[in-house]
Amino acid sequence: DADVTQTPRNRITKTGKRIMLECSQTKGHDRMYWYRQDPGLGLRLIYYSFDVKDINKGEISDGYSVSRQAQAKFSLSLESAIPNQTALYFCATSDLQVYTQYFGPGTRLTVL
Amino acid sequence: KQEVTQIPAALSVPEGENLVLNCSFTDSAIYNLQWFRQDPGKGLTSLLLIQSSQREQTSGRLNASLDKSSGRSTLYIAASQPGDSATYLCAARSGSARQLTFGSGTQLTVLP
Numbered sequence: 001d002a003d004v005t006q007t008p009r010n011r012i013t014k015t016g017k018r019i020m021l022e023c024s025q026t027k028g029h030d031r032m033y034w035y036r037q038d039p040g041l042g043l044r045l046i047y048y049s050f051d052v053k054d055i056n057k058g059e060i061s062d063g064y065s066v067s068r069q070a071q072a073k074f075s076l077s078l079e080s081a082i083p084n085q086t087a088l089y090f091c092a093t094s095d096l097q098v099y100t101q102y103f104g105p106g107t108r109l110t111v112l
Numbered sequence: 113k114q115e116v117t118q119i120p121a122a123l124s125v126p127e128g129e130n131l132v133l134n135c136s137f138t139d140s141a142i143y144n145l146q147w148f149r150q151d152p153g154k155g156l157t158s159l160l161l162i163q164s165s166q167r168e169q170t171s172g173r174l175n176a177s178l179d180k181s182s183g184r185s186t187l188y189i190a191a192s193q194p195g196d197s198a199t200y201l202c203a204a205r206s207g208s209a210r211q212l213t214f215g216s217g218t219q220l221t222v223l224p
Contacts, residue, residue, distance in 0.1 A: 004155075035214075042116070042201065042214035043156075056209065090155060099144060099205055101212060103155040 003027045004104035006091050012110045019078040021107050023091030030096065032074040034058075034066060037088040037106075046089075049074055081111040114139045114206045118215035125192055126223050133187040133218045135202035140180045143205045147176050147187050150199045150217070159200075160187070192222045 004025045013019055023032065030051045035043040045058030047066040055066060063085060067075045078085055091104040115138045125131050135145070144163045148156040160169045160176040162185065168177040175188040185202055199219045203212040 040121075040216055042216040043203075043212075044214075045211055048209075048211070058211070092156075099210060100146065100158055100161050101156075101203075102158065103148075105155045106153075108153075 004091060004093055004102055006089075006104040006107050008107060009105065010108045012112065013081055014112050015082055017081050017111075019081050019109065021076045021089055021091075021109070023074045023076070023104055025072050025074075025091075025093045025102075025104075027093050027095075027102060028071075029093035029102075030071060031094045032068070033092040033094070033101070034064075034074070034076045035090045035092065036060065036085075037090060043090065046076065078109075078111075081109075083111045085109065086111045114142075114204055114213040116202060116204050116213050116215040118200075118202060118218050120218060121216065122219040122221075124221040124223060127192060127194060129192050129222075130188070130190050131192055131220075133189070133200050133202075133220070135185040135187070135215055137183045137185075137204045137206075137213070139204075139206050140183050141206055142180065143210055145176075145178055145185050146203045146205070146212070147174075147185075148201045148203065150201060152198075156201065189220075192220075194222045194224050196220060197222050 033048045034046040049068045089107045092101045094101045146161045147159045162178040173190040199217045201217040203214045
């Protein structure tokens with residue numbers, strides 16, 4: 001079984017809809033991250049969490065919110081989706097010592 | 113603000129060739145630098161991580177080097193194979209929050 005899972009894997013929605021992307025991990029890591037990937041732009045950090053009580057904004061947090069429900073679960077919400085939020089979204093975890101990041105398979109989101 | 117650049121954006125080589133992928137970063141005060149592989153429609157797989165105190169890391173046919181003073185890292189792939197075809201991303205960890213900043217990647221195609 002995968003260490004970092006994301007649901008759904010694909011989602012098509014309409015402008016103005018609320019969307020939640022979910023991430024679960026079995027690696028036992030405290031640190032979790034949400035990134036988006038756009039063609040030609042690499043990955044950009046949306047939000048990150050160092051533990052259940054710690055949430056931090058990343059480079060491009062506007063239009064997004066997150067919830068850290070437990071050590072193993074970190075959700076990303078789009079309160080009112082817009083077309084330029086169409087992208088590939090990745091969840092990741094990391095340990096405290098080496099900081100190697102482990103990525104989920106990604107969620108492809110299309111906002112029409 | 114850290115910026116990471118990867119050149120070229122795309123590279124095509126015949127099978128068996130040795131090749132070098134380049135990564136440059138603007139802020140030399142990094143904690144580590146990580147190389148990832150991304151297959152189409154898939155998540156990122158960590159290949160090598162070089163700590164700031166190290167000069168290189170090796171794993172099989174892969175060798176990554178780090179020169180902090182010049183703001184450069186290279187990923188050397190020996191005896192390339194068609195299965196090496198993928199997008200390769202580098203990411204530098206820096207800043208007070210120790211966040212990863214990604215390059216936009218090099219898309220590698222190894223021709224049989």
